[in-house]
Amino acid sequence: MAYWLFKSEPDVFSWEDLRKKGKSGEEWDGVRNYQARNNMRAMKVGDLGFFYHSNEGKEIVGICEVCAEAHPDSTDGTGKWECVDIRAVEPMPRPVTLAEVKDTPELKEMSLVTSMRLSVQPVREEEWKLIRKMGGMG
DNA sequence: GCCAACGTTGGC
DNA sequence: GCCAACGTTGGC
Numbered sequence: 127m128a129y130w131l132f133k134s135e136p137d138v139f140s141w142e143d144l145r146k147k148g149k150s151g152e153e154w155d156g157v158r159n160y161q162a163r164n165n166m167r168a169m170k171v172g173d174l175g176f177f178y179h180s181n182e183g184k185e186i187v188g189i190c191e192v193c194a195e196a197h198p199d200s201t202d203g204t205g206k207w208e209c210v211d212i213r214a215v216e217p218m219p220r221p222v223t224l225a226e227v228k229d230t231p232e233l234k235e236m237s238l239v240t241s242m243r244l245s246v247q248p249v250r251e252e253e254w255k256l257i258r259k260m261g262g263m264g
Numbered sequence: 265g266c267c268a269a270c271g272t273t274g275g276c
Numbered sequence: 277g278c279c280a281a282c283g284t285t286g287g288c
Contacts, residue, residue, distance in 0.1 A: 135286090159271075180286060224287080243270065243285050 129249040130165065130175035131238060132190065132212060141177050141187045144214045151193045151213030154246075155201045162246035166210045167196045175212065176249060176257065178238070185221040186257060190214050219262035232256055 132154065134140065144152055157163060173192040179185055194211035227233045233256065237247035249257075258264075 133286095161271095184287075241270095242287080245285090 128169065128173045129251060129254040130169065130173060130192075131178055131186075131247040131249050132175050133178045133180045133245045133247075135181045136179045136183055137181070141179065141214065141217065144177065144188075144190060144212070145217075147213065149193075149213055151190075151211045153194075153200060153211050154209045155199045157199070157209055157245055158207060159245060161244055163196075163208055165246045165248060166208060169195060169210050171195055174215070174254075176254075177214070183221070183223075184225075185223040186218060186227075186261065187221045188214060188217040189258075189263075216263075220260075222257050222261045226260065227257070230256070230260070 139152075154166070157166065169192045171192055171194065175190050175192065176186045177188040177190050179187055190212045192210050193213045196208040196210050198205065199207040199209045224238065227236060227238055233239065233253055236249070236253055237244060241247060
């Protein structure tokens with residue numbers, strides 16, 4: 127079981143949009159970055175991820191689950207790009223903001239801080255547990 | 265809206 | 277294969 131973080135601009139596709147998609151989830155298409163693609167290739171069904179709102183909010187708002195492993199991106203004509211499908215699992219009782227992450231010494235090494243522009247990032251288990259706690263989850 | 269960071273492209 | 281130019285992302 128691995129943990130990940132998915133970034134999205136809420137204007138374009140928000141946590142609420144993902145929730146509305148229900149159990150079948152949504153194809154995480156449009157990613158055109160090799161590192162992000164490689165992260166998606168490494169994902170397994172059942173892996174969990176944080177859902178982060180960039181630009182507006184700048185906070186982790188919910189937890190999602192990988193529900194289909196990497197497959198060709200249907201919005202790509204070159205055959206180079208792949209994506210997974212994700213679905214919403216549960217919202218964070220209290221969203222964890224980027225400012226809080228930056229203020230937390232244990233999270234200094236997080237990709238969210240060190241590789242700010244990467245849109246699909248790995249999350250360490252310790253980071254996962256701590257942020258869940260900060261977000262008011264047991 | 266600005267701009268720093270960083271990934272990608274293309275000329276050599 | 278190097279590196280300058282360019283485009284994009286995303287925090288502020």
